[in-house]
Amino acid sequence: MSGARDDLGRVSAAHPVLASRATSGQQTAPHDEPSRTSSVTWAWSSFAQLPVDHLYAALNLRESIFVVEQDVPYLDADGRDPHCRHLTGFADGQLIAYSRTLPKDLFEPGFFSFGRVVVHPAHRRVGIGRELVTRVLDHLDEIRGNTPIKISSQLYLENFYRSFGFVSNGEPYIEDRILHIEMVRGLCRQGAVS
Numbered sequence: 001m002s003g004a005r006d007d008l009g010r011v012s013a014a015h016p017v018l019a020s021r022a023t024s025g026q027q028t029a030p031h032d033e034p035s036r037t038s039s040v041t042w043a044w045s046s047f048a049q050l051p052v053d054h055l056y057a058a059l060n061l062r063e064s065i066f067v068v069e070q071d072v073p074y075l076d077a078d079g080r081d082p083h084c085r086h087l088t089g090f091a092d093g094q095l096i097a098y099s100r101t102l103p104k105d106l107f108e109p110g111f112f113s114f115g116r117v118v119v120h121p122a123h124r125r126v127g128i129g130r131e132l133v134t135r136v137l138d139h140l141d142e143i144r145g146n147t148p149i150k151i152s153s154q155l156y157l158e159n160f161y162r163s164f165g166f167v168s169n170g171e172p173y174i175e176d177r178i179l180h181i182e183m184v185r186g187l188c189r190q191g192a193v194s
C-alpha cells in the first residue's frame, strides 16, 4: 500500500489517477452531472440515460471480473439493470470503477441494496474502491430515509463493508460458488447502526 490515507481511506498521492485528489477540494456533483476527482470522472445514470458504449463497458468490466476473473459462470445481465442506477468511474476513456444501486424491495422487500462493486485490476488498492462505495452510500443515504441497506458481500470484504457501518447478519453462505455474508446498514454511517 502506498500513499497517505485520509479518514475515508483515500490516498493522497502515489497513484496517477488519485495524485491530486487530496488537495482538489472537489465535492460530489449533483446526480447525473459528471464529477471529477483528479482524473477519475464519476457519473450516475439511470439505465435509460446510460450511453450504449458506457453500458457495454460496464457489462464488459462486470463479466471480466465476476465471471472470468472469479471463474463463476452466472447470469450477469440478470434483468435488474433497467431498475437500477449506475455509477461509472472513467479514467483516460476507460471504465475503471462501477457499481449499481437497487431500489427498495428489488433485492429484498424492505431494503435498498447495491452490488456489482468492481474496480479494474490495474487500479486496485489505491482507494478507488473505497471512493466508489462512499459515493454509492452517499446516493442511497439521500433517498432511503429510514429504510436500511442489505447487501450480499463476498466474505473477503466483510471488514471493508464493516468500515462503512455494515453489520454482518447470520452465517456465511455459498452464492455462485463464492463465500458470501449478508450485511445490513441502518440509519447512519458513523453513528449507531440499527
Ligand SMILES: CC(C)(COP(=O)(O)OP(=O)(O)OC[C@H]1O[C@@H](n2cnc3c(N)ncnc32)[C@H](O)[C@@H]1OP(=O)(O)O)[C@@H](O)C(=O)NCCC(=O)NCCS
Residues within 6 Å of the ligand: 001, 009, 065, 116, 117, 118, 119, 120, 123, 124, 125, 126, 127, 128, 129, 130, 131, 152, 153, 154, 156, 157, 159, 160
Ligand atoms: C473489492 C474491490 C472493489 C476493492 O477495490 P480497490 O480499489 O482495490 O479498494 P481500495 O483500494 O479502496 O481498498 C479498500 C479496502 O478494500 C478491502 N480490500 C480490497 N482488496 C482486498 C483484498 N484482496 N482482500 C481483502 N480486502 C480487500 C480492504 O479493506 C481495503 O482497505 P485497505 O486498503 O485499507 O486494506 C476490488 O478489489 C474488486 O473489484 N474486486 C473484484 C470484484 C469484487 O469482488 N467485488 C466485490 C463484490 S461484494
